[in-house]
Amino acid sequence: MPRRRKTKFKLDFFRISNWIINFIGIVTLAFLLAFIFGNGIPNFFELTARENLLLLCFFIIIVGIIYSFWKKIIAGILVLAGSFAFWLINLIFTGNAWLGFYFWFFPILGISYLYFWYKVKK
Secondary structure (H helix, E strand, C coil), X not given: CCCCCCCCCCCCHHHHHHHHXXXXXXXXXXXXXXXXXXXXXXXXXXXXXXXXXXXXHHHHHHHHHHHCCCCHHHHHHHHHHHHHHHHHXXXXXXXXXXXXXXXXXXXXXXXXXXXXXXXXXX
């Protein structure tokens, strides 16, 4: 009787990178939701037009991160569009595009979604 081979553990780079990207997305989503709803749900009628537009951009980013579990390309597009719209709205209303280092995580996350989609598609 032939000896049964042991299955060796194979490292699948794309599966591991998918888990890492999803973990980073969940952590970013948790910080984003804590930032928005930290002091309670905001009253949208008391916010200025700028704040409502920035909050809409945050929700576009949130939808993109949530959607990343199913379709990476749509998630990447939504996260990139939301983050660049956020920067553009802030630039238009305040004249300053610099928001801090944390806001670089959103476009990096969107680019990583698109890169992962591109590599898996091949």
